[in-house]
Amino acid sequence: MADNTVASVLAGLRRFPDVEAPNLQAWDATDKLLLETASELLTPESRIAVIGDRYGALTLGALAGYGVRDVKVHQDLITGERALRNNAAGLGIDAGFEQLPLGAALFDDADVVLLQLPRTLAELEEAADAVARYAAPDTVLLAGGRIKHMSLGMNSVLQRYFNDVQPQLARQKSRVLIARDAKPVTGPPPFPVADSNSELDLTVCARGAVFAGTKLDIGTRFLLRYVPDMPSVPHVVDLGCGTGILAAMYARIHPESNVTATDQSAAAVDSARATAEANGLAGQITVLQDDAMDSLPDGSAGLILLNPPFHLGASVHAGAGIKMFRAAGRVLAPGGELWTVYNSHLQYLPALERFVGPTRVAGRNAKFTVAVSTPRAA
Incomplete structure (x- = not known):
């Protein structure tokens, strides 16, 4: 029964x-x-x-x-x-x-x-x-x-x-x-951990469930090259923020901007909050657990940074990225920009064009592509 x-x-x-x-x-x-x-x-x-x-x-x-x-x-x-x-x-x-x-x-x-x-x-x-x-x-x-x-x-x-x-x-x-x-457990819990990244001069904090832990994943490393070229706007979103490295580095380079670091993972949100605090950026970065920016108003962000996952659980699937592109198309303000880094074999350009708007390639290496999309005029 x-x-x-x-x-x-x-x-x-x-x-x-x-x-x-x-x-x-x-x-x-x-x-x-x-x-x-x-x-x-x-x-x-x-x-x-x-x-x-x-x-x-x-x-x-x-x-x-x-x-x-x-x-x-x-x-x-x-x-x-x-x-x-x-x-x-x-x-x-x-x-x-x-x-x-x-x-x-x-x-x-x-x-x-x-x-x-x-x-x-x-x-x-x-x-x-x-x-x-x-x-x-x-x-x-x-x-x-x-x-x-x-x-x-x-x-x-x-x-x-x-x-x-x-x-x-x-x-x-x-x-x-x-x-x-x-067994009896003594001492503090093992997580979150905090490591100093000398390449970025940044303290990165991570809970156990966060992708890449305190390490800098190679897609984020490539997108970081372009942060100085990104526009300075009042409100920026780091979508799928993980440990908050992109949010922290943008906030540091653009101190006049307010950054929302958002992720669907509670562990990522805790990690990004700890990263912001560890680097003296808590006043500039707001951390939010959300599903693809559901709680953010339409047209409220002048810039969105995105390193989308290409796995759903154990399956390779483009659905997570497509969902984020749709969300970016809604949340971007007129004239705003979505900067996306992705594995080049995924060929996301047509999807970015469809769900956000006109898209250009800002850079490409052997593994990754960085694309810049602007919302289509209403």
Whole structure:
């Protein structure tokens, strides 16, 4: 009965407001395997903490399939948070879960933690530290992932925080690691970290889930060459800001401008805020968690800086970039400019022309293209 209910829940899930396409699914085999593995531990009295529930499969599967009445969930992406609420409403589940940051409140009274394994060891370490630091010592962690994305390094990270880590048999190309008996944690949390970038003379701060950590990714490095050539305008947006390097460097070169650094990731927003503060730029940079500038008014930015992702989860997909181009076309003021750096093989120029307006190539190297788009006259 529970399996049928879970299957019904999974079948009803959507990714919206994240990008949707026929080849993009709102759940994967790991979600199903984690729920099946957890079923041996769950009762209606169980209190579950969930980390990394992309669109609500784990949270809603536990509530509907196993009668659990108390689930606390942390999702890094604002699109995931909204999708969970949308899916809950669509399934008629109006209670039983609470969305929280990665911190002590998430693990209050939890006896089981479900974790969709992240892609990076840094993000896994931040999650494992939080479980060991804040959950009760007898709390059981079930960490699951697709085998092709798992590594022995993940076992090693968990073994630093738990005395007992047991890999389970693989099923449907997924595997669950069961971690028990958390080790005592002392000292401050390992994240955020702060490193001095001598190339930029900038302190960069990063939480575990942020792309490239404190390093300068090569696309951003190429776009930074053009910051001195960019116009000085009252309001600038660093769209998909990550650790906030672009926002900080523009703000430093153009001290008369106000910069909004925005990202859908809570970890990125925390990192960008810390980067601004560490470099004395907090008064000039406003940091905002948002989905493709949804909360910014039409025509409100004279300049938008963009280094768009070309992955949606584990899939290479242009949808994320297209969504950002559409948003830029709306938020740019008349005469404003969108400066985009992208992998040249993606051939984004037609999309920029279509969704923003006239576009020229400002620069190109062996790997990247920098394009400048201006909004089409109404």
